[in-house]
Amino acid sequence: MTDNKNNVALMPRIVSAFFAGFLATLIFHQLTLWILWHAGLAPFAPFPLKAVPPFGVPAVFSLSFWGGIWGILFAFAERKFPSRSGYWITAFLFGALLPSLVALVIVLPLKGRPMGGGWGFPLLATAFLINGAWGVGTAFFLRLFSRQKLT
Numbered sequence: 001m002t003d004n005k006n007n008v009a010l011m012p013r014i015v016s017a018f019f020a021g022f023l024a025t026l027i028f029h030q031l032t033l034w035i036l037w038h039a040g041l042a043p044f045a046p047f048p049l050k051a052v053p054p055f056g057v058p059a060v061f062s063l064s065f066w067g068g069i070w071g072i073l074f075a076f077a078e079r080k081f082p083s084r085s086g087y088w089i090t091a092f093l094f095g096a097l098l099p100s101l102v103a104l105v106i107v108l109p110l111k112g113r114p115m116g117g118g119w120g121f122p123l124l125a126t127a128f129l130i131n132g133a134w135g136v137g138t139a140f141f142l143r144l145f146s147r148q149k150l151t
Helices: 002-038 061-077 085-110 121-147
Strands: none
Touching: 002 061, 002 121, 061 085, 061 121, 085 121
């Protein structure tokens, strides 16, 4: 019975983590990309609305869905993050490194593009910065949601 209680208690954390990652993608990730795009540094534009397979949803919502999945992984790892300023640095590094490396080394080749997208500096810098911003945003929303009382 204790395992069932733990699973029930875990569900609000998983749901909060998904929405933290989802919102962090729409806000922190895409606004950072917007800044980089308008500064002429990003090789692709923010808030892509092109429909993507298999469901034909706008790309920004597909990205946000995957941001939510990463948010769940973030929430499990976040318990081991240091406190104070080390927390925010680790949140940035989690986002900058893990999702970026998966995108560059696994996702791009699955989409028929070269590994690392050719390893060009603009793409790498953009990936690390926007995903690092996502990490900070996910941490922000997780902390915000944990302060809210669930009724």
